Amino acid sequence: MSGLYFSINASGELVRVDAPEKQKPSREGKGRSLLEALSSYVVLDLETTGLDPRWDSIIEIAAVRVQDGKITDQFQTLVNPGFEVDNFIIELTGITNEMLSSAPSVEDVLPRFVEFVGDSVVIGHNVNFDVNFIYDDCKRIMSVPFANDFIDTMRVSRRLYKEYSNHTLSDLLERFSIGGNVEHRALSDVLKTNACYVYMKDYASSHDIEFASLYPLKGGVSAKNIQTGETEFDESTAVYNKLFVFTGALERMTRKEAMQIVVDMGGKVADNVTKKTSYLVLGNNDYCTTIKDGKSTKQKKAEQFKLSGLDIETISEDIFYEMLSGQ
Numbered sequence: 001m002s003g004l005y006f007s008i009n010a011s012g013e014l015v016r017v018d019a020p021e022k023q024k025p026s027r028e029g030k031g032r033s034l035l036e037a038l039s040s041y042v043v044l045d046l047e048t049t050g051l052d053p054r055w056d057s058i059i060e061i062a063a064v065r066v067q068d069g070k071i072t073d074q075f076q077t078l079v080n081p082g083f084e085v086d087n088f089i090i091e092l093t094g095i096t097n098e099m100l101s102s103a104p105s106v107e108d109v110l111p112r113f114v115e116f117v118g119d120s121v122v123i124g125h126n127v128n129f130d131v132n133f134i135y136d137d138c139k140r141i142m143s144v145p146f147a148n149d150f151i152d153t154m155r156v157s158r159r160l161y162k163e164y165s166n167h168t169l170s171d172l173l174e175r176f177s178i179g180g181n182v183e184h185r186a187l188s189d190v191l192k193t194n195a196c197y198v199y200m201k202d203y204a205s206s207h208d209i210e211f212a213s214l215y216p217l218k219g220g221v222s223a224k225n226i227q228t229g230e231t232e233f234d235e236s237t238a239v240y241n242k243l244f245v246f247t248g249a250l251e252r253m254t255r256k257e258a259m260q261i262v263v264d265m266g267g268k269v270a271d272n273v274t275k276k277t278s279y280l281v282l283g284n285n286d287y288c289t290t291i292k293d294g295k296s297t298k299q300k301k302a303e304q305f306k307l308s309g310l311d312i313e314t315i316s317e318d319i320f321y322e323m324l325s326g327q
Contacts, residue, residue: 029145052316053136057081062186078103159214233266238323240266247298248283
């Protein structure tokens with residue numbers, strides 16, 4: 001199925017054009033998503049003002065360097081985004097505008113962070129989110145891509161523990177009896193992510209599981225027909241058995257097409273956010289200033305559920321496509 005794009009023609013009219021099949025967001029030179037058991041790497045985590053690098057900014061960066069299985073160094077700093085952070089982010093992270101007022105800018109922080117990481121493989125939980133922010137800022141500030149390969153501990157968990165439906169960092173901490181809560185503070189979550197990665201490496205080793213066997217078979221998702229003909233689903237994907245809700249206009253396909261893909265992959269869709277919602281996908285309209293307070297009713301409801309402790313994630317359209325691709 002082809003994606004759908006909109007363009008402005010010479011007359012200033014909005015027209016719809018077909019995009020190349022399965023085209024992804026253009027981040028040329030971005031590193032590869034790996035499934036590897038490494039002893040030396042860098043674990044990273046970001047806190048941000050929102051979900052999309054095109055409009056949102058980093059407010060905290062943290063990382064630890066692991067060499068031969070031991071943490072040898074760490075990097076942590078708040079980052080002043082240049083504007084005030086909204087109350088949802090303050091409540092979620094505990095990072096206040098007063099804390100950020102004296103912090104360095106991302107222009108000051110990023111070169112030091114890139115030097116700290118070097119050419120290491122980077123590891124994180126749902127790490128595509130972090131890598132995309134870093135990549136875009138590297139291109140903007142340093143005119144180079146962030147090309148480090150990366151390992152997503154959420155992806156590793158989905159491959160190793162197919163019997164479980166939930167693979168958030170909180171789920172892993174409880175499942176592995178590691179202890180502690182996800183604090184939404186970068187350094188704390190980095191240390192917890194590293195502990196989960198070490199646990200999963202040890203689990204794989206003790207069960208004679210080679211990480212190379214975790215790679216999925218290549219193959220795309222076809223949703224040419226409205227009615228799905230699929231009878232078997234890959235239960236290790238990020239979509240399987242998850243409930244998706246969409247809000248705003250998607251840029252690359254219609255909402256109906258996006259919902260069809262979810263169903264074809266064994267997921268579920270709904271029109272409204274409820275306590276059972278797994279993911280709310282934000283279309284472009286959710287960043288339009290004509291929406292009250294800059295957020296749709298669905299997004300506000302999802303944020304309320306998140307703050308109450310429910311496992312609901314609000315994701316951008318780009319992150320949604322990366323979930324479909326298996327990264």
